[in-house]
Amino acid sequence: MSITVPSRFLRKILPIAALLPMAGLYAQTSDGAGASTVWEHSGWGGGGFFYCAAYHPSKDGTIYMGGDVGGAYKTVDHGLNWKTINNGLASYGVFSLAVDRSNPDTVYAATEGGLCKSTDAGETWVTLPRTDKNDLRITGEKNKSIHSVAVDPSNGSNVYATSPLGKVYKSTDGGQTWAVAYEEKTPEEEPGVLRVQYGKVNNAFFGSLTLPKFPGGESGAGSQGIGFTFKGDGTLPKDSFFIMKTKDGIAYRSKNLNTEYQNTNWRDIVLKASDFVYDPQYLKAHPEAASQPVNPDFASIVRFDLTCSGPIPTTPAIARLKRFYFAFAPAEGGSEPRLVPFADFSNPDAVKAFQTAGNIHLGDAPASTFYSVAVAPSDPSRVIAATAALGLVMSKDAGKTWKELQTPTKASSAAFDPKNPNIIYGSFFADGVMKSTDGGATWKKISDGFPDKFDVLDVAVNPSNPLNVCAIGKSSWTGVFLSSEDGGNTWQASGKDLEGGSAGKYSNKIDLDEASGNPTMDMLSADGKSARLSAPTNIAFNPLNPSEIFLSTNWRPSLSTDGGVVWTERCRGADISCITDIRFHKGKVYASAMDEGSLVSSDNGKTWKQLWPLKHTDDLSGHNWRMAVNEVNGNTRVISTCSPWSTVKPQAIIRSEDDGNTFTVIREGIPNYVIMPNTMWGRGYPRALAVDPNDPQVVYMGIDGDPEPGKIGGGIFKSHDGGATWTQLASQPTGRRMFNGLAVDPTDSNRVFWGACGNGGGVWRSNDGGESWEQVFRNDVFIWNVVVASDGTIYCSGEQLWRSKDQGKTWTRITSFPEKPRAMVGIEVHPTNPNIIWVSRTNWANLRLGSIHKTTDGGDTWTDITGNIPYVGPHTLRFNPETNELWAGWVGMFKTKQ
CATH class of the missing domain: 2.130.10.10 (YVTN repeat-like/Quinoprotein amine dehydrogenase)
Structure with missing residues (x-):
């Protein structure tokens, strides 16, 4: 099983006037903390x-x-x-x-x-x-x-x-x-040259060479452009851009430089103001800039990125650089621009000022595996x-x-x-x-x-x-x-x-x-x-x-x-399943998983039965993300969101009206193409699902990803017939990039919450069933999950857990876990005692870093209950009140008495 996870992004904490900070106490922090909590394996094996x-x-x-x-x-x-x-x-x-x-x-x-x-x-x-x-x-x-x-x-x-x-x-x-x-x-590069290999380092489709802070002593004041001495390797990457940011926060993107890699001779590439447009990501956050002329002030640049993207995991592109410089008007009587370097790689220390991200390697060609x-x-x-x-x-x-x-x-x-x-x-x-x-x-x-x-x-x-x-x-x-x-x-x-x-x-x-x-x-x-x-x-x-x-x-x-x-x-107990959701209903346990579909257990996790898919089909086999199980007119309705493995098959809803005995694949009203822009994991996935607690016919689904010309993109979709048909909401939060954050307030079905990541990140609220949205939380711009308790209290998580008791008007931070960066993905609140809350924290690097915590006093104090769970960073936590068990799922599925 291969899993592609999102890169860690720079998080910018934006203050909110109504914030009432009060961090919860963290009882235990060490890797062996909570060792007394015993977890029991409850999944299957293989897959x-x-x-x-x-x-x-x-x-x-x-x-x-x-x-x-x-x-x-x-x-x-x-x-x-x-x-x-x-x-x-x-x-x-x-x-x-x-x-x-x-x-x-x-x-x-x-x-x-x-x-x-x-x-x-x-x-x-x-x-x-x-x-x-x-x-x-x-x-x-x-x-x-x-x-x-x-x-x-x-x-x-x-x-x-x-x-x-x-x-x-x-x-x-x-x-x-x-x-x-x-x-x-391996061959050594000639002196004074920085070799930049985009690709074939890891599985990312993007690489960036970044100068995060301009060196003192050099100024672009009066310059006509910015440039670099460059030699390509004869390849043609999909995209390569020079992106620069000014001290005022304005971001500009150059024309596509991909064809420059085809030229294997040394030359100077000078980018003038006419070679730039506003960076698309900047325009999403500042749409008013679209009507403004593009006139970058090179004197105010505080950062730049030289990027390359495309199928670089298998087809790398190699750039060689000698220097970066500002380009000034020619000296009196001259015809060539005057180039003033601010990073010259003839100085071996020059590269120390640069940072890298994604699929990139600096220096001599890496040796083979x-x-x-x-x-x-x-x-x-x-x-x-x-x-x-x-x-x-x-x-x-x-x-x-x-x-x-x-x-x-x-x-x-x-x-x-x-x-x-x-x-x-x-x-x-x-x-x-x-x-x-x-x-x-x-x-x-x-x-x-x-x-x-x-x-x-x-x-x-x-x-x-x-x-x-x-x-x-x-x-x-x-x-x-x-x-x-x-x-x-x-x-x-x-x-x-x-x-x-x-x-x-x-x-x-x-x-x-x-x-x-x-x-x-x-x-x-x-x-x-x-x-x-x-x-x-x-x-x-x-x-x-x-x-x-x-x-x-x-x-x-x-x-x-x-x-x-x-x-x-031979694989019983060798649990490698990536569990994406767990639900309970009338003595049964339901689970969805990446790659493996949806399953059900009638004996509390001892054995499992496949609900779907029952055989390999291109339009159904793949990832199931979220589930909902409800009693409707005396029958058990089961809904799963699905993304086929196929790169051309769009996402779908799978619905059963008879507890999984038969099922229907539904795509009506759902985007009929694979969404790519501004997604968490490279394509749009339906990773959010919420059923109105007061009316099981009303269901919301979230798919991450932005619209494109002629394409509707992702966002929030709504069904009024229990998932049989879907409509994309006319009004959408600005941020459509999301993970699991979607919830309906059980005390007011018109109140819906959405957790977004990146641009427009935070928590968004609708008071009219999705007809309109307003942002009510900005303290963390990567919100992994949103949960509304039975009493209407709202919880959202980024690196820490935040709580609102007034429908999102004010927020209090109720955890203060010391290790960073960790993503808090799992949130569960006891259905009858809102003072009991469980959370789980994970990392995106496949390392054994994570923890599970419990509070019994509404977040004033927390206890580590990670115990002996084999996978310490589960994404899903669900409490089963019928058995008083907390279930945890991501890689593997486990349960413990509470």
């Missing part, structure tokens, strides 16, 4: 992306697994039941695992936040020194780590780890200190690493010296014969599998006949039978498993295909297991009894019984007990 797996060396049936957003998992019964083991983990993105055969309970987890180590079989973790992204970057990262950690099987103090920045590190003290064992050499590292079991002095640009590189002296091997340049993994270190296997993405029998001197391709268009990601050798070699590959979301019994000379049929016929030389069929606990129904066979193997990531052999093989995969991790012939789903 997301699991990237790595490893067996315990001496405890049969114990397997570790890592996922992209849920952290680490452990089973002691061969995968029948899993539990989450995140105590002390640096990040919830775990992309490689390795065990120490010398110290069997020692396991390493390469996370996005650094390399973590456990000495008690994963029950607790510590982050090893200097391994985080801001230091050595010994991290596990999506699409950059496959087997990025390896432990010397004869000496557990020796640990090897690869870096996404093109290095192999070695530790001789179990990870306490590290030294570079090998690194890729190093995906994997392996140590020969029979000769630990031999170490091999798989790289993205150098192929396989190997050391025969425990990392002191290295040699590039004659292999394809993009290697994903490597494996030694367990008994003969001269026999080595390598996987090479589209180039398949190769084998060396002479210690890496020569290589032979052994994957002829593999299915076309599959990238081979991992190769593994049976630890007891060196002739048994296995490989996995993927093509988009489809996966294959391949097996050989003769050292790769031939690859035997290893199972059945999804339709039940012979799979030939590979298997892509997984038998479903009711005990797996994964009720989601995507990628199923026609008879519903099996599923397709999807995007496998790691092969793990059971060292105590090598006929047992485990695969980490997308959606359904699987186990085989016969060497890979038959595969069975």
Whole structure:
């Protein structure tokens, strides 16, 4: 499961005259606070992306697994039941695992936040020194780590780890200190040049080089423009703009500079007043400026950004810069403008004044990714690493010296014969599998006949039978498993295909297991009894019984007990679901989730049943965001908001009038296109839903995103017939970018509240059912949630929780949590005792930072109840008065008695 989260934005706190500040007391703050609160797992398992797996060396049936957003998992019964083991983990993105055969309970987890180590079989973790992204970057990262950690099987103090920045590190003290064992050499830039790489650094579609404060001593007074000495790389990015802001807060944007990247010669680009317009974001906040002439005063510039955007995660654009300057009229008798630099990169310190944001890298070209590292079991002095640009590189002296091997340049993994270190296997993405029998001197391709268009990601050798070699590959979301019994000379049929016929030389069929606990129904066979193997990531052999093989995969991790012939789903309790809402009605629990649709439990979370989708369809399969469950004329109405995975299918409402037994997909009145401008997560999502507590026929829905010429955009939509048809409200709040903030006052159905983010951010109120809106709260311009209690008290959250007891006229801050920045997303108020409130705080970097808090005195004091919950930053909190349980959901779903 991949989740794209919003970047952190600069928050500007605007004072409000009616504010009555009184911060609540914070009872506990430490990571272990509230440890007495016990949470019980109440979700299912599977349905997301699991990237790595490893067996315990001496405890049969114990397997570790890592996922992209849920952290680490452990089973002691061969995968029948899993539990989450995140105590002390640096990040919830775990992309490689390795065990120490010398110290069997020692396991390493390469996370996005650094390399973590456990000495008690994963029950607790510590982050090893200097391994985080801001230091050595010994991290596990999506699409950059496959087997990025390896432990010397004869000496557990020796640990090897690869870096996404093109290095192999070695530790001789179990990870306490590290030294570079090998690194890729990259070309250096010429002196006095700043290389700016937009793209291929992370998954963001935007990058910015920012000068946040102009240096003293240089003034643009009297200048005719601003410019820079520039050289492109021959590419054509979608957009590139020079955006500048004046001391008066006016923002200007240049013409599109994207074509400048096509020119690979050095030249001066001077931007004059005629090259600028008002920045569109500035005009949204100041529409009156549209009628004013554009005449930027270069003397008043206090900040600028050189930006680039488009498909840069895969197609980067590179700019080279020598200086930024003001351009003045030519000197008397001259013809060329006089250029006065204010940032000259011939001075190495000049770059220190700049900041970056988004998908950008400054400096020499980054080295290629190093995906994997392996140590020969029979000769630990031999170490091999798989790289993205150098192929396989190997050391025969425990990392002191290295040699590039004659292999394809993009290697994903490597494996030694367990008994003969001269026999080595390598996987090479589209180039398949190769084998060396002479210690890496020569290589032979052994994957002829593999299915076309599959990238081979991992190769593994049976630890007891060196002739048994296995490989996995993927093509988009489809996966294959391949097996050989003769050292790769031939690859035997290893199972059945999804339709039940012979799979030939590979298997892509997984038998479903009711005990797996994964009720989601995507990628199923026609008879519903099996599923397709999807995007496998790691092969793990059971060292105590090598006929047992485990695969980490997308959606359904699987186990085989016969060497890979038959595969069975194994994911109960490995909860990686991104829960977006939880509701209760008449003894049932309802939940919506990203990727997995909507589900229901009739036994308080022990088992779950899929409501929808019941099979893969382009117009329905995807994210469900919010739910509403109401009794209408004796029947249970269930509504979910939906965004299909398809980039061309618009959002929808799914409605059932019979408790989910049948359902209708509704799009009438909803934008029939994918909204893009001013959205939180790159496109408009219906992440807000509110039913009038006094009339279930009146329903409001929020979709983020601005209108465009000829397109209505998002905002607030209203239904008068229980969600069967929808109308976009004629009047909209200025801010249409939102998260979950939408609520109807139960004491007055005409009073509706909307929480907005960014420009126009804050809380907006309508007193007439959405006919008109006014902004009533500006103290935080990123409002994640809005809740109205049964007595009409309003709560909104940004970084802290705010309360209004007079319909939004005045506000009081009732929390004062010290750690920043944290987003407070979850809010819940007890339905009969408004003094009891719960809140949850999270972060957007997938780090293990967050907390859950409770007050019983209306916010005067707060207690940390984070306790042992495996995911500490849930987005959704819901209290079930029937059972007196608080439920928490985001990655995983958990409950605790209150």
